[in-house]
Amino acid sequence: MLKHLVRTKLHLLYLEGGERMSRHLMRSVFSFLTFALFAYLTFEVVKFTTSYLILEAKVGLFVFYRLMALAFFVFFAIISVANVLVAFATVFRNTEAEFLHTLPIKPVEIFLSRFLDSFLYSSALMLILVLAAVSGYAAFFKDPVTAVLGIFISILPLILSAACLGAIILLLALKLSKQISIKTAVAVLSLVYAGGTYLYVRLNNPFRLFTEVMKYYPHIDRYLGVLDPKLDYLIPSFWSANFFYFATTGNVTGAALSALIVCGVAALLFVLMLRLADKYYQEAYWIAHHKLFERKVANSGEVFGGAAKKRIRPISPFKRDFLMFVREPSQMFHFVIMIVLIGVFLFNLFEMKIYLPDTFIISSAFTLIFAFNSFLIVSLAVRFVYPMISLEGESIWLLRSSPVRPATLFYSKLLPSIVLLSTIGIVLGYAAPSPFKNFRGLVPESIAYGFASGIIFPSIAMVFGGAFVDYREKNPVRIASSHGATVSLLISLGVMVILSSIVFSKAFRYFSFHADHQFDLSVAWILGAIGVCCVALARFFGGRALRVDL
Amino acid sequence: MLELVSLSKKFGSFTAVDNLSLKVEAGDIYGFLGPNGAGKTTTIKMIATLLKPTSGNVRINGVDAHDSPDSAKKFLSYVPDQPFLYDKLTGREFLLFVAKMYTMDELEAEKGIEEASEVFEVKPWLNKRIEDYSQGMRQRLVLAAALVHRPKLIVIDEPMVGLDPKGAETFKAHIRLVAENGSAVFMTTHQLSLAKEVCNRVGIIHNGRLVYEDLMAVFSGDGVASLEKKYIELTS
Numbered sequence: 001m002l003k004h005l006v007r008t009k010l011h012l013l014y015l016e017g018g019e020r021m022s023r024h025l026m027r028s029v030f031s032f033l034t035f036a037l038f039a040y041l042t043f044e045v046v047k048f049t050t051s052y053l054i055l056e057a058k059v060g061l062f063v064f065y066r067l068m069a070l071a072f073f074v075f076f077a078i079i080s081v082a083n084v085l086v087a088f089a090t091v092f093r094n095t096e097a098e099f100l101h102t103l104p105i106k107p108v109e110i111f112l113s114r115f116l117d118s119f120l121y122s123s124a125l126m127l128i129l130v131l132a133a134v135s136g137y138a139a140f141f142k143d144p145v146t147a148v149l150g151i152f153i154s155i156l157p158l159i160l161s162a163a164c165l166g167a168i169i170l171l172l173a174l175k176l177s178k179q180i181s182i183k184t185a186v187a188v189l190s191l192v193y194a195g196g197t198y199l200y201v202r203l204n205n206p207f208r209l210f211t212e213v214m215k216y217y218p219h220i221d222r223y224l225g226v227l228d229p230k231l232d233y234l235i236p237s238f239w240s241a242n243f244f245y246f247a248t249t250g251n252v253t254g255a256a257l258s259a260l261i262v263c264g265v266a267a268l269l270f271v272l273m274l275r276l277a278d279k280y281y282q283e284a285y286w287i288a289h290h291k292l293f294e295r296k297v298a299n300s301g302e303v304f305g306g307a308a309k310k311r312i313r314p315i316s317p318f319k320r321d322f323l324m325f326v327r328e329p330s331q332m333f334h335f336v337i338m339i340v341l342i343g344v345f346l347f348n349l350f351e352m353k354i355y356l357p358d359t360f361i362i363s364s365a366f367t368l369i370f371a372f373n374s375f376l377i378v379s380l381a382v383r384f385v386y387p388m389i390s391l392e393g394e395s396i397w398l399l400r401s402s403p404v405r406p407a408t409l410f411y412s413k414l415l416p417s418i419v420l421l422s423t424i425g426i427v428l429g430y431a432a433p434s435p436f437k438n439f440r441g442l443v444p445e446s447i448a449y450g451f452a453s454g455i456i457f458p459s460i461a462m463v464f465g466g467a468f469v470d471y472r473e474k475n476p477v478r479i480a481s482s483h484g485a486t487v488s489l490l491i492s493l494g495v496m497v498i499l500s501s502i503v504f505s506k507a508f509r510y511f512s513f514h515a516d517h518q519f520d521l522s523v524a525w526i527l528g529a530i531g532v533c534c535v536a537l538a539r540f541f542g543g544r545a546l547r548v549d550l
Numbered sequence: 551m552l553e554l555v556s557l558s559k560k561f562g563s564f565t566a567v568d569n570l571s572l573k574v575e576a577g578d579i580y581g582f583l584g585p586n587g588a589g590k591t592t593t594i595k596m597i598a599t600l601l602k603p604t605s606g607n608v609r610i611n612g613v614d615a616h617d618s619p620d621s622a623k624k625f626l627s628y629v630p631d632q633p634f635l636y637d638k639l640t641g642r643e644f645l646l647f648v649a650k651m652y653t654m655d656e657l658e659a660e661k662g663i664e665e666a667s668e669v670f671e672v673k674p675w676l677n678k679r680i681e682d683y684s685q686g687m688r689q690r691l692v693l694a695a696a697l698v699h700r701p702k703l704i705v706i707d708e709p710m711v712g713l714d715p716k717g718a719e720t721f722k723a724h725i726r727l728v729a730e731n732g733s734a735v736f737m738t739t740h741q742l743s744l745a746k747e748v749c750n751r752v753g754i755i756h757n758g759r760l761v762y763e764d765l766m767a768v769f770s771g772d773g774v775a776s777l778e779k780k781y782i783e784l785t786s
Contacts, residue, residue, distance in 0.1 A: 099633075105651055
């Protein structure tokens, strides 16, 4: 049964791929070029970073692989959190899952087929980037192609572990929500995640580790396991990085043992996930379905009851979008999480003090903060602005048959997004230079960049939201993790790299001669031109999508 | 074939289905009527094991649907009001997929598909992708899929959605035949004329409670008018 289910899903994937090539050649070619370009950039960045850290900064192999462990941990945490969200949309709140539940199929088989579906659905970009990153790393060490494949395969158990962990957490949260409210369950889970991440980052401070390792100079390539916090042994990403360290230093036993641990953990988590699914999935599905229905019942009462009490006013498209947004728990939940993350980041920025002697490094640190600010805005844009046109859904006929102009409808979506994201951009822009000594002179330009990011990135999201519109998909999480959303993310990151390089050059000049720094008007012109182009493109593609033949 | 025993479903303080008990025997076509929000869909979702009752039981062919859902669903076909279809599959592939899920072998599946697709006149379309189907054709395919494995119980939520008059006539004729062959049919509809025409038993649900249940034969003469009168009297 499971074999047949999986075979049908693979057949569907093939058919969808085929349709793309034949019917949407332009879109496919563009997507391919974007993926290829981004993969190449990743390759170069990883190769450069590896080369810089080992040959220029001379941090030593031990610190290098501990930095890799840190990156793997972030990667691991992001995949597991993302899988909690995507799996909820795919395994529980999904019409296909509902259909399969009416057939005589074992719940665990439905779970596994949906889990694989959610895993494949949102992993294409990740796997491409991982392959590109691995190739960049291997190119530095001049490893043969077979080694690249070997390294790539060695990361797969880590990805699988993270995805399984996400699914396990989701199953337990839903099971737990029978005893406590879903909000409490989510709050407990968020606290566990935030607490775990905080503890990990606190215990693995790279600056402190670097200082400690330097005490052993010149033996900084040696395995200095005594410096590792014991908590790290419990995290698969630590063993993944260890595998890389031992493989590079030729310690076959160490590499084999690390690989065994990583594969063992992946297998264990996979089996545990299946055991839990076998035991709880049916129950968890009923709980999720009950919650969904409960909300429908509650909402129907609210709509009719509310209308009777309040003065009835016509609802504009903006207000409709707003009401739909705040009444969709997955939208609000993610939005609040991202705003809290931005708040935590801002708090840390104002608290942080960075004293670095080298102008290149201090400019890089400032650019890194700017890039992270932009990344937050890109994430918000891809997650919330990209799905806006598709979310018109099957009710597009209502708008197409009414006398509302597509332009009005389009701007009712884009302008509020720009206002919100550029406000966040301004706040982040104001905070970005604060960790640096003598930062005041950088504030106006930093604010200008933040403001421009708030215009450019939602516009890019709208361009691709229009170009890859899918009126059949109702779930915003699935829309925001679709093929088009991935392309949107990549293009935004490409623009982010361009902006970061401009920021770097400006910051470098400022930190070299900040005494006579003045606001550079050319920056405003460049940002303005990029912003206008993006809005115009968004208008073209977004407007076209709203006029598409149904 | 289908037995609901003191079935209740609560959402917080709201009771969607309240102590509902009824039986549908083999050969019955049971019309489950009620106004919007009366609890019809909640009841059907509990029968299809998509929702778990707060209390009470659903038994399909003697099997408790929530204690042993896999076993109970072997006897069941469920047609929701907004059915799911794999748009990228052809009609034949979809029917073959459903047949496989009910563990039919190749020969049985081919025979079942042949019969069901002929009855609902989807045969000429079977090799086309579902995304190219009209609304009515999709509904015909869903009905064909529901019959392909010769279920003992068919649960249908609003069967006439999107069907043209010919499709509707085909449905009526075939559903009677299915019942004559020993299957039980449990369906909801807002079309009282349809209920009068095809059902031999009727139940009316209002505010989650079964307020009326009888044989359709009691509405003799201009049956639809008297059924309508009864319906309005009980649900106003």
